[in-house]
Amino acid sequence: MREKTQIFRDYLTQQGLKSTSQREIILDAFLRCGSHPSTEDLYLKLRKKHPNIGYATVYRTLKLFSECGIAASRDFGDGQTRYESTTDAEHHDHLICKDCGAIVEFEDPRIEALQEEIARQHGFILLSHRHEIFGRCPLCQEKAG
Amino acid sequence: MREKTQIFRDYLTQQGLKSTSQREIILDAFLRCGSHPSTEDLYLKLRKKHPNIGYATVYRTLKLFSECGIAASRDFGDGQTRYESTTDAEHHDHLICKDCGAIVEFEDPRIEALQEEIARQHGFILLSHRHEIFGRCPLCQEKAG
DNA sequence: ATCATTGCAAAGGCTTTGCATCCCT
DNA sequence: AGGGATGCAAAGCCTTTGCAATGAT
Numbered sequence: 001m002r003e004k005t006q007i008f009r010d011y012l013t014q015q016g017l018k019s020t021s022q023r024e025i026i027l028d029a030f031l032r033c034g035s036h037p038s039t040e041d042l043y044l045k046l047r048k049k050h051p052n053i054g055y056a057t058v059y060r061t062l063k064l065f066s067e068c069g070i071a072a073s074r075d076f077g078d079g080q081t082r083y084e085s086t087t088d089a090e091h092h093d094h095l096i097c098k099d100c101g102a103i104v105e106f107e108d109p110r111i112e113a114l115q116e117e118i119a120r121q122h123g124f125i126l127l128s129h130r131h132e133i134f135g136r137c138p139l140c141q142e143k144a145g
Numbered sequence: 146m147r148e149k150t151q152i153f154r155d156y157l158t159q160q161g162l163k164s165t166s167q168r169e170i171i172l173d174a175f176l177r178c179g180s181h182p183s184t185e186d187l188y189l190k191l192r193k194k195h196p197n198i199g200y201a202t203v204y205r206t207l208k209l210f211s212e213c214g215i216a217a218s219r220d221f222g223d224g225q226t227r228y229e230s231t232t233d234a235e236h237h238d239h240l241i242c243k244d245c246g247a248i249v250e251f252e253d254p255r256i257e258a259l260q261e262e263i264a265r266q267h268g269f270i271l272l273s274h275r276h277e278i279f280g281r282c283p284l285c286q287e288k289a290g
Numbered sequence: 291a292t293c294a295t296t297g298c299a300a301a302g303g304c305t306t307t308g309c310a311t312c313c314c315t
Numbered sequence: 316a317g318g319g320a321t322g323c324a325a326a327g328c329c330t331t332t333g334c335a336a337t338g339a340t
Contacts, residue, residue: 018314054322075222106263115278118251124280131276133260135269163339199297
């Protein structure tokens with residue numbers, strides 16, 4: 001993740017913002033973290049090794065990640081804002097397990113194309129979209145018998 | 146909307162709940178209302194003619210509508226829970242104007258089929274989905290020049 | 291009479307902000 | 316030294332709930 005770290009640092013410099021140990025720590029945790037952590041997820045995770053980092057700092061730092069483009073905020077309807085690293089594919093949507101919350105990313109150009117078509121049909125200019133499929137993942141299917 | 150009114154009344158009776166003037170008024174307002182009102186939308190709308198109806202009552206009544214199947218709650222990511230009447234098509238998704246908030250419903254069996262396919266590919270059992278396309282509607286395109 | 295309903299106000303849950311202090315540059 | 320950053324606590328927002336009073340059956 002060399003690149004993202006650099007992107008973030010460059011962003012800070014360029015905006016006249018400061019590089020701090022908290023920001024470095026949060027960035028590191030975010031990049032190592034499993035997918036789509038909420039502010040709280042990261043905060044709790046960090047608290048173990050860095051009990052002095054406040055919730056507000058995590059919150060504000062994630063916002064910075066979002067601003068500089070290395071992360072994007074997502075709302076999966078579970079009442080928490082989640083952040084995902086934007087390394088991956090250009091665009092993707094999510095398949096979410098309703099039982100365990102596992103998140104799988106997917107992308108399908110056919111769906112993307114159909115969305116364009118639908119927007120056009122209604123005279124809309126397409127700006128963005130949100131697409132989540134909720135289901136039960138293989139593991140939870142087993143557990144459920 | 147004869148039907149829905151009846152469905153709601155039957156539900157109340159059958160559940161041992163009571164029919165009250167507030168519930169009738171809220172149902173009427175909901176059915177007449179433009180699409181996808183939030184609790185607040187309805188509350189404010191009602192307040193003009195029925196300043197004595199409380200927010201909590203609107204909130205609880207919409208929940209009842211949802212329970213008996215005449216309405217469904219939706220989360221479009223604008224921080225408010227919205228409710229839509231479930232008369233219409235079996236299933237549909239939404240095209241939303243980012244400028245004025247206008248909501249157009251759409252449905253596309255091709256997208257539905259692709260979702261099934263994607264879930265299957267990942268070993269998931271599909272339970273539900275959420276799909277919103279955000280764009281700029283014809284009117285707002287004009288306004289924007 | 292009985293028990294659900296109502297309206298108000300207060301409590302929750304998450305996000306956001308104010309502010310004195312701290313720390314990069 | 317100067318101004319952004321931090322951490323705490325408090326404020327905002329919307330949703331949800333407690334409770335005494337009210338109303339439907």
